[in-house]
Amino acid sequence: MKVVKANEGTVYEAPNHYRMWGVRKFGPPEGAAGINVSISEFLPDGGATMTSSDKERIYYVLRGSITVEEETGKKHVLEENDLIHIPPGEKRSISVNGLVAARVLVMMVMK
Numbered sequence: 001m002k003v004v005k006a007n008e009g010t011v012y013e014a015p016n017h018y019r020m021w022g023v024r025k026f027g028p029p030e031g032a033a034g035i036n037v038s039i040s041e042f043l044p045d046g047g048a049t050m051t052s053s054d055k056e057r058i059y060y061v062l063r064g065s066i067t068v069e070e071e072t073g074k075k076h077v078l079e080e081n082d083l084i085h086i087p088p089g090e091k092r093s094i095s096v097n098g099l100v101a102a103r104v105l106v107m108m109v110m111k
Helices: none
Strands: 010-012 017-026 035-051 056-063 066-070 075-078 083-086 092-096 102-109
Touching: 035 066, 056 066, 075 083
Parallel strands: none
Antiparallel strands: 010 017, 017 035, 035 092, 035 102, 056 083, 056 102, 066 075, 066 092
16 A cells, blocks of 8 residues: 655646646556556646647546647536546647636556
8 A cells, every 4th residue: 555645746847738737646656557646736827738648648627627628629618526538649738717726636547
């Protein structure tokens, strides 16, 4: 078993993200080999540009509201406790809705 306390983790800046900072809470090499878990804090007017990843991702909104836009232009508005699954290779952009910072739990499959 491994416990990760609230004040533990590694702060990082994610490429193609703006007005955002992340804390990597758990993952390789010291954690599970197949998943990376982090918390993303997006300030108002923050987000991520239209990009893709070769990793499968799940975003779970812990606070605030974000819009996830697909490459086709389809938009998904996510509120607190909403979740979205993004398959590998699928492009998306993220933007924060309103003036409340958004906190998002990010789970990335590493296989």
